Amino acid sequence: MDRESFIHLTKPATVGAITTSPLQVVVCAQALFAILDHSLRRSPDQERVIGTLLGVRSEDGSEIEIRNCFAVGHNESQEQVEVDMDYHKQMYNLHLKANPKEVLVGWYATSPELNTFSALIQNFYASNGDGTYPYPAVHLTVSSNPGKDITCRTYISSSVGVTPDRAADSCLFVPVPYEIKYAETERNALESLSMGRASLERQVNNIVDIHSLEVGIDELLDLLNRVSFYVSQVVSDDALPSVAIGQTLLNSLSLAPKIEASELEKLFNTHLQDVLLVSYLANTIRTQIDLSNKLASATGITLPAQSQKTDHKRQRERD
Amino acid sequence: MASEISTIKSVRVDALVAMRIVKHATGAYPTTVYGSLLGMEVDGVLQITNAFPFPTSTDDDSSSSALTPKNKGVMWYENEMIKCLREVNVDANNVGWYQSSTLGNFINSNFIENQAHYQSKINERTIALVYDSMRGAQGGMALKAYRLTPQFVVAYKENKFTSDNLQKHGLTYKDILQELPLTLYNSHLATSLLHQLSIPQPAPAVLPVSISSLTNPPTYPQLSQPLSTNFNALDLTIDPVLEKSCDLLLEAIDGHNTEANNAAYYQRSLAREQTKISNWQQKRKAENAVRVAQKLAPLPEDDWQKIFKLPQEPSRLDALLISRQVEQYARQVDGLTATSSAKLFALNGGIPRF
Numbered sequence: 184m185d186r187e188s189f190i191h192l193t194k195p196a197t198v199g200a201i202t203t204s205p206l207q208v209v210v211c212a213q214a215l216f217a218i219l220d221h222s223l224r225r226s227p228d229q230e231r232v233i234g235t236l237l238g239v240r241s242e243d244g245s246e247i248e249i250r251n252c253f254a255v256g257h258n259e260s261q262e263q264v265e266v267d268m269d270y271h272k273q274m275y276n277l278h279l280k281a282n283p284k285e286v287l288v289g290w291y292a293t294s295p296e297l298n299t300f301s302a303l304i305q306n307f308y309a310s311n312g313d314g315t316y317p318y319p320a321v322h323l324t325v326s327s328n329p330g331k332d333i334t335c336r337t338y339i340s341s342s343v344g345v346t347p348d349r350a351a352d353s354c355l356f357v358p359v360p361y362e363i364k365y366a367e368t369e370r371n372a373l374e375s376l377s378m379g380r381a382s383l384e385r386q387v388n389n390i391v392d393i394h395s396l397e398v399g400i401d402e403l404l405d406l407l408n409r410v411s412f413y414v415s416q417v418v419s420d421d422a423l424p425s426v427a428i429g430q431t432l433l434n435s436l437s438l439a440p441k442i443e444a445s446e447l448e449k450l451f452n453t454h455l456q457d458v459l460l461v462s463y464l465a466n467t468i469r470t471q472i473d474l475s476n477k478l479a480s481a482t483g484i485t486l487p488a489q490s491q492k493t494d495h496k497r498q499r500e501r502d
Numbered sequence: 503m504a505s506e507i508s509t510i511k512s513v514r515v516d517a518l519v520a521m522r523i524v525k526h527a528t529g530a531y532p533t534t535v536y537g538s539l540l541g542m543e544v545d546g547v548l549q550i551t552n553a554f555p556f557p558t559s560t561d562d563d564s565s566s567s568a569l570t571p572k573n574k575g576v577m578w579y580e581n582e583m584i585k586c587l588r589e590v591n592v593d594a595n596n597v598g599w600y601q602s603s604t605l606g607n608f609i610n611s612n613f614i615e616n617q618a619h620y621q622s623k624i625n626e627r628t629i630a631l632v633y634d635s636m637r638g639a640q641g642g643m644a645l646k647a648y649r650l651t652p653q654f655v656v657a658y659k660e661n662k663f664t665s666d667n668l669q670k671h672g673l674t675y676k677d678i679l680q681e682l683p684l685t686l687y688n689s690h691l692a693t694s695l696l697h698q699l700s701i702p703q704p705a706p707a708v709l710p711v712s713i714s715s716l717t718n719p720p721t722y723p724q725l726s727q728p729l730s731t732n733f734n735a736l737d738l739t740i741d742p743v744l745e746k747s748c749d750l751l752l753e754a755i756d757g758h759n760t761e762a763n764n765a766a767y768y769q770r771s772l773a774r775e776q777t778k779i780s781n782w783q784q785k786r787k788a789e790n791a792v793r794v795a796q797k798l799a800p801l802p803e804d805d806w807q808k809i810f811k812l813p814q815e816p817s818r819l820d821a822l823l824i825s826r827q828v829e830q831y832a833r834q835v836d837g838l839t840a841t842s843s844a845k846l847f848a849l850n851g852g853i854p855r856f
Contacts, residue, residue, distance in 0.1 A: 212699075213521040219691040220518045220552070224591040232590075250525075254590035267589075274586050280557035280579065333695050363699070368638045372524040375643035376517050376686055377696040385693050386514070387643075387686040396841055400848075451850045455843060461744065462839035468755065469832040472825050475758075476675050479665070479765070479821075 208321055208337045208361040209248040212369060214238075215325065215335070221254040222293040222327040231294035233257050233304065235271055236323060237278060237285040244318050247288050248364075253278060255290075257304075264300040266307070287314070289321030295336060297324070302354045305340050309354075322356065337361040374398070510627050511546040512683040513647040517692045519553045520645060526555045527602035527635045536616075538580050539598045540587065543627055549687075550631070551593050553600060554583055600631035605747055606834050608632050609679070609827040611819070617650050618658050629682060640743065647682040654678050663819040675825035744838050751831040758828055761821040771813045779806050 214236065225232040238249040253274050258265040275287060290308045292301065301322070307313070309320035319339040326334045338356040365373060374395070379387035410432065416422035519539065526535050541550040556576050580596065588594035598620060601608060613630070620628040629649045637644035650658070657663065657671045668674075688696060783806060790800040 211525070213518075213525045215695060216518040216521050216692060219689065219695060220516070221590065223689055223691060226591070254592075256589055270586065270589060273582075277579065277583055277586065281555045283558075327691055329690070333691065333698055366525075366528060368524055368528045368635070369521065371638055371640075372520055372643055373696070373699070376520060376688060376692075377700060379686060379688055380693050380696045380700075385688045385690070388683070393841055393844070396844065447850070451846065455846050458744075458839045458843050458846065461748065462836055462843075465751070465832040465835035465839070468751065469829055469836075472675075472758070472828050472832075475762070476822075476825050 206244075206319065206321075206339055206359045207246045208323075208359055209246065209364045210323065210335065210337075210361055211238075211248065211250050212363060212365050212373060214249050214252045215363070217252050218291050218293060218323075218325050219327060219333070222325070224254075225293070230259065231292050231296070233266070233290055233292045235275065235287060235308075236289045236291055236321060237275075237282075238288040239284060240286070240288060240318060247321055249288060249321065249323065250285055251278070251282070252291060259300060264303060266304060268307075268313075272313070288318075289315065289323065291323040291325060293325055293327050295324045295326040295334060297338075297356050299352065301356070302340075303352050305354055305356070306342075306352070309340060321359075323361075335361065335363075371395075509546050510543060510548045510629065510649070510682065512548070512685065513629060513631075514547050514549045514685050514687045515631070515645065515647075516541075516549070516551045517686065517688045517696075519550050520643065520686055522553045522555075523600050523602075523631065523633045523645070524638060527633050527638070530558075530602070531635045532604060535602045536576075537600050538583070538596060539600055539629075539631060540584065540593055540595060541597045542593045542595050543597070548597055548627065548629060548682075549593075550597060552587065554587075556580070596625070596628070598628040598630055600633060602633050602635050604634070604636045605743070605750055606632075606634060606637075606830050607750055607827070609823055609830055611823060614650070614658070614678070614819075614823065617648070618655065621650055621655055622659070636743065636746075643686065645684060645686075647684045648679045649682065651677050651680045663817040663822070664815045665818060668818060668822075673822075675822045675829065678822060678826050744835065744842065747831060747835050747838060751828065751835060754824060754828045754831055757824045758821070761824055764816050765818075765821065768813055768816055772815075775810055775812055779810050782806055782809065 218234065221232055221234055232254060234252050234254040236249050237251040237253070238247055240247050255271045255274070256267045278285065287308075290304060292304075305320060305322055308322075309315055314320060322338040322340065324336045324338075326332075337359050339359055340354040340356050343353055343355045375387060378394070378398070379385055413422060413428075414432070417424045523537065526537060535555060537553055537555040539550050540552040540554075541548060543549070557579055584594050584596060599616065601613070601616075617628075617630045620630070629647050632646050632648060634644035634646075653671050653673055654677060657667065657673055660667065783803065786801060786803055786805070790803070793800050
C-alpha cells in the first residue's frame with residue numbers, strides 16, 4: 184500500500200483541547216471488509232457512506248486498534264448533513280453487549296474527501312459525552328472508486344477557529360500513520376479468500392487442507408528460486424554481494440540436521456508407520472461404528488463390546 | 503413459497519462473514535461462541551452476506567449455559583440487531599447461525615436443538631456454519647455448512663427415537679446432518695483489496711549491513727505488511743493436533759459404549775419382564791382351564807398389562823449423535839494423517855544423506 188512519511192509536532196498542551204500527541208493506528212482487516220461491504224450497499228445517489236469505528240485503545244492512548252465497525256445512515260445535501268444519531272447510539276449499545284471491550288474510537292467515510300461536513304461529524308465523534316473525549320477521535324477514509332486503488336487514510340483532528348461558533352463546525356485534520364494488521368488465524372482465512380482473487384467468479388470452492396499445503400510448497404519453491412537466482416547473480420558479478428545475506432543463508436543451511444542415512448530411514452519408517460496405523464485404526468473405527476449401528480437397527484440391540492477392541496489397540500499404540 | 507422441501511443446494515459465504523466469524527471465534531477461544539447469519543437465497547444458493555455475534559451475557563437471564571440461539575434474550579438481541587441493520591441496506595433475513603468448535607466437537611444435542619429451532623421456527627431454509635478454531639490456526643479455512651436432513655426433522659418433531667421409529671423413517675446416524683458445499687465469495691472491492699494487500703514490498707535500496715538488521719528490521723515507521731503465505735501448513739509437528747483428535751475420538755467411543763450399555767440394560771430388563779409376563783400368562787391359562795373344568799367364568803387373560811409394566815425404551819438420539827460424532831472424528835483423523843504422511847515423504851526426500 185501507500186508509503187508515506189508522517190511528521191508529528193506535539194503542541195503545548197492547552198486546557199480543554201483535544202490531545203494531538205503522536206498516535207499509532209492499527210486497522211484490522213475485518214473492519215476494512217465491513218467498510219467495503221457498506222460502500223457496496225449505499226444508495227445510488229449517495230456519494231459516500233459513513234459509520235462508527237469500534238476498537239481498543241492502549242492504556243496511554245497512544246495506540247488505537249480498529250477492530251470493528253458498523254454503518255450509520257446519513258443524508259448529505261448541498262447545505263446540510265444529517266446523521267442518524269439515535270441509530271448510532273442504539274447500535275453502539277447493541278455492539279457493546281456482544282463485545283464490551285470494543286469501544287468507540289472514531290468514524291469512517293468511504294470517500295477520500297474531507298469537507299465541512301466531515302469536520303462537523305468529526306467534532307461530534309470527538310465531543311465530550313457521546314464522543315471519544317478526552318481521547319482523539321480517529322477518522323478513517325477508505326476510497327472505493329471503481330478501477331482505482333483502495334486507499335486508506337487515517338486522521339485525528341485538532342480544533343481551529345477564532346470564535347467558539349466557528350470552532351464548532353471546523354477542525355484541522357492531522358494525518359496519522361496506520362498499519363493494517365492481521366492475526367495469525369485471520370491471515371490463514373485471508374489466504375484462503377485470496378485464492379479466489381484471480382478467478383473470474385471471485386469464488387473459492389472446495390477448501391481442503393491439502394490445498395493450503397500445496398500453496399505453501401509452491402510459495403516455498405518460489406522463495407528458494409529467488410534466493411538461488413540472487414546467489415548465482417552474485418557469483419557471476421551481476422548483483423551486489425552482501426555479507427549479511429550470505430551469513431544468514433549459511434546459518435539457515437546449517438540448520439539442516441546432520442544425520443546418518445540409516446538412522447534417518449529408521450526414524451522415517453517408524454513415524455510413517457505410526458501415522459498409517461492411526462489412519463488405519465480411524466477407518467476401522469468408522470467401519471465398526473457403521474456395523475454397530477446397522478446391527479442395532481436390524482436387531483434392536485446395540486452391541487456394547489463393538490468398539491472396545493479397537494479402543495484397546497489404540498491405547499496400546501499411543502503408549 | 504413455504505415449500506416443505508428445501509431448495510438450498512449450496513452456500514456462498516462473503517469474505518466479510520468469513521472474517522467476522524474467524525475474528526469472533528479466535529477472540530474468544532477456547533470458549534464456544536455463537537452468532538447470527540444474514541443473507542438471502544437466490545436460485546438454490548444461500549448467499550450469506552452479513553453476520554453478527556451474540557452477546558456474551560444478557561441482562562434478563564443469568565444462567566450461563568443458555569447463551570445459545572434459543573435463549574429469549576438472545577432472540578431479542580437478534581431481532582433488534584436485524585431491525586437496525588435493515589436501515590443500512592443489509593440483507594436483513596435471518597438465514598441461520600454460526601458457532602465455533604475445537605477439532606469438530608460440535609455434534610451434540612445442543613447443536614441439534616439449535617438447528618431444529620431455526621429450521622422449524624424461523625425458516626426452513628436456514629443453515630448452521632461451524633468454524634473450527636483449532637484447524638483454522640493450522641492453515642486454511644475450516645468453515646463448514648450443515649443443516650438437518652428432512653427425515654431427521656420429521657423424526658425430531660415426533661420426538662420419539664425408538665428403534666421402531668428409526669426403522670420406520672429409515673434414519674441412521676449418517677442421516678442426521680447434511681453438509682452443504684461451501685464457497686467463499688469476494689465482492690469486487692474485496693478482490694481489489696486482496697490484490698493490494700498481497701503486493702510484495704519493494705526490495706530495499708540499500709543492502710543490509712549486518713545480520714541483526716536482517717532478522718530484526720527497524721520497527722518504526724511501521725508499514726503495512728503485505729499479505730503473504732504463511733508456512734503453518736508446512737509445519738511438521740502435527741502430532742499435538744493428531745493426538746488431541748485421537749483423545750476426542752476415544753472419549754466419543756467411551757460415550758458410545760455407555761449408550762450401548764444403556765441399550766443392553768434396557769434389552770435385558772425387557773427380556774426379564776417378558777419372561778415374567780409369559781409365566782404369568784401360562785399360569786392364568788392353567789387357572790382358566792381349571793375354572794372351565796369347574797364351569798366357572800374364565801378370568802380375563804390380558805390383565806398382565808395392569809400388573810406388569812414394560813420398561814420404557816431409552817431415546818436412541820444420543821446414541822445416534824455419538825455415532826455421528828465418532829464418524830466425524832475418524833474422518834478428521836484420516837484427513838490429518840493424509841497431509842501428515844505427504845509431508846513426511848517430502849521431508850524424507852529432501853534431507854541430504856551423509
